[in-house]
Amino acid sequence: MQRGAAVLSDAELLAVLLGSGVAGRNVLDLARGLLVRFGGLRQFLEADREAVLCEPGIGVVKYAQLQALLEIGRRYLDASIERAAVLDGPWAVRRYLKAMLRHEASEVFGCLFLDTKHRPLAFEVLFRGTIDRASVYPREVVRRALQHNAAALILTGYGVNSSVSLG
Template sequence: MSGFEDGADEPPHFLGHRERLKARFRESGADALADYELLELILFAAVPRRDTKPIAKALISRFGTFSEVLASPEARLMEVPGVGASVALHLKVVHAAAKRLALGAVRERPLLGSWSAVIEYCRVAMAYEEKEQFRILFLDKKNALIADEVQQTGTVDHTPVYPREVVKRALELSATAIVLVHNHPSGDPTPSRADIQMTKTIVDIAAPLGIAVHDHLIIGRNGTVSFKGLKLI
């Protein structure tokens, strides 16, 4: 005998929707889903007893894209109705997993031979940060990654960079080459005059010590700029 007579204990309406969405994902993959639907799937585990569609749509509406939702700070995520501390933490864990996955694609192989993976990793790690970050990829003589370090975090439009400290750290790690990377929270990756001068200073200090600066990447929501591509290095 069913336990759902008279509508008193009927299963929540969203359970059928969850199963249908899971089936679509299994049969057609993530490309068949809208951003908010993929976000719904992620939220199923964190929100087991509520309809996640309104929460997912509210997150996309607030932050703009799937990537920006995952990259947003926990405090800002929790400003969205339905997103508590556990849900915000769950989303940040997914973001951390995405960064770890992207980093795995560039570890233990020559970076210059997998440049698209390098750019993808940097975009996942930095494109949607709300403050400027300056990070350095340190490479060995085979151009394999030794270390990936955020050297400085600044404001929304400025990060203090100390060229001699950059080169000093490269020497400490016995790196023979580096890739400079920073983000522009404005979204526009166009290099500023200060960016160009700072890069030139680092190149000038590093070269006599046998440290090559392979590139300086600026990461923005609207794209990525390569100093080497612009012939600025």
């Protein structure tokens, strides 16, 4: 950690968060095993609660701590976007929306409301659907835009088997 967390591998970062191993396995081996079983850091952190709690060394408290960490990260990103002078391009918007929507388990339609200088006013998931579709009502999109006094909108659709799309 002398050179900072950015130089650590996913397994090393997870090991720091886990804090201790289990009988016969040190914390780094435990972290590596979790990443292999779940397919990576993101998949582990987004995995179903029951699946994570079945793993040795992960109890209810540790799971809650990991979920709290994810929420802190989401709020940090949300606050930094809200403070931003302007969203400086499609990649910044995409990164923000992916962070906001990555926990969704079904199709969603969302809207990023912007002021006259293209600074974020708010982000809302307006419609939720099934695993493969979401119904969208333009009247509701317009109503929410007027409530936020938005000068511009970025519309997004997200599904569990797709990526963030911008409109």
